[in-house]
Amino acid sequence: MSRPMPTVHGVRRLEEAAGRVVEELDLEFSNGERRLYRRLLAQGQGAVIVVAMPDPRTVLLVREYAAGMDRYELGPVKGAIDPGETPEQAANRELMEEAGFGARRLDVLKPLAQSPSYMTHTAHVVVARDLYERRLPGDEPEQLEVRRWPLAELGALMGDPEVSDGRAIAALFIAREWLQEETG
Amino acid sequence: MSRPMPTVHGVRRLEEAAGRVVEELDLEFSNGERRLYRRLLAQGQGAVIVVAMPDPRTVLLVREYAAGMDRYELGPVKGAIDPGETPEQAANRELMEEAGFGARRLDVLKPLAQSPSYMTHTAHVVVARDLYERRLPGDEPEQLEVRRWPLAELGALMGDPEVSDGRAIAALFIAREWLQEETG
Numbered sequence A, B: 001m002s003r004p005m006p007t008v009h010g011v012r013r014l015e016e017a018a019g020r021v022v023e024e025l026d027l028e029f030s031n032g033e034r035r036l037y038r039r040l041l042a043q044g045q046g047a048v049i050v051v052a053m054p055d056p057r058t059v060l061l062v063r064e065y066a067a068g069m070d071r072y073e074l075g076p077v078k079g080a081i082d083p084g085e086t087p088e089q090a091a092n093r094e095l096m097e098e099a100g101f102g103a104r105r106l107d108v109l110k111p112l113a114q115s116p117s118y119m120t121h122t123a124h125v126v127v128a129r130d131l132y133e134r135r136l137p138g139d140e141p142e143q144l145e146v147r148r149w150p151l152a153e154l155g156a157l158m159g160d161p162e163v164s165d166g167r168a169i170a171a172l173f174i175a176r177e178w179l180q181e182e183t184g
Helices: A087-099 A151-157 A166-183 B087-099 B151-157 B166-183
Strands: A007-015 A021-028 A034-041 A047-052 A058-066 A071-075 A077-080 A101-113 A122-133 A145-150 B007-015 B021-028 B034-041 B047-052 B058-066 B071-075 B077-080 B101-113 B122-133 B145-150
Touching: A047 A058, A047 A087, A047 A101, A047 A166, A058 A087, A071 A166, A077 A087, A087 A101, A087 A122, A101 A166, A101 B166, A122 A166, A145 A151, A151 A166, A151 B166, A166 B101, A166 B151, A166 B166, B047 B058, B047 B087, B047 B101, B047 B166, B058 B087, B071 B166, B077 B087, B087 B101, B087 B122, B101 B166, B122 B166, B145 B151, B151 B166
Parallel strands: A047 A122, B047 B122
Antiparallel strands: A007 A021, A021 A034, A047 A077, A058 A071, A058 A145, A101 A122, B007 B021, B021 B034, B047 B077, B058 B071, B058 B145, B101 B122
């Protein structure tokens, strides 16, 4: 039913500036069509997006300066997995650093790709529950504003122009679907 | 209520290989903390993610080779906006190229960021309805498989490991919320 994978005739490493590694793939598709594709290899262990819930109906959002867009972005806690950390450990640490909470219960859901056609970067969606107050110092330049939002009102949240990160939005909806299935 | 934006003390262009432009921002946050941030400037006019509906309960998905992940990815039609095109025109052209349909009705919803902390890249979510058969030749190496999925069952779709693109998933949920509000 599914189409066979393209044949890889070769992989060439094109080293670039600032530690980035770009690869060129020489591919032949099942119809005989041959193409060169480039992709960017992720550095590090990936990332986590943390849907943290102080109660079963509410999600914690943080407001953080986003240099790419040069404005504040409102969304779930997120950050890179440090060497040696599990996704659960990274999620709990980032939650303490960015929102001032720890979680006694962490569920790792789906990995999300940032740009599957060009990048190998992925981020795990993690649902954090049974929260308790605990702050760890992070590397943020300022303490982040924390806001609470009803999980039932994600549609209204989409009207906020400060909510724009595709993976963060996907994480919120995926967590909501998963929680709905869990509670039946 | 909202925190003031950081003061920009300077912007420096760091030119890199392969036409990429990286900028360094010298920022001072409202608490006096000063930091350098890097960001990647998008080339081109942005992109569209097309939630195309052959009927009010069904969405069209295409299965396309994704070099970043080196596997097939299943998701809505998407592509870059060409110079001179509106998002509606780009959405209709990509729909004809990738799925073999045109749309008489196109609604542009929210712009999504790919990585707001590091990139300026955005993609518009476009809902396409009143479809008719029409194929345009695209630049894809092979004709894409087209699948139909019930919009009510996005939760089950999340169980498919070929569905991983954060922005594409966000687009599907955002379109569903918007359509629910529209129909009341």
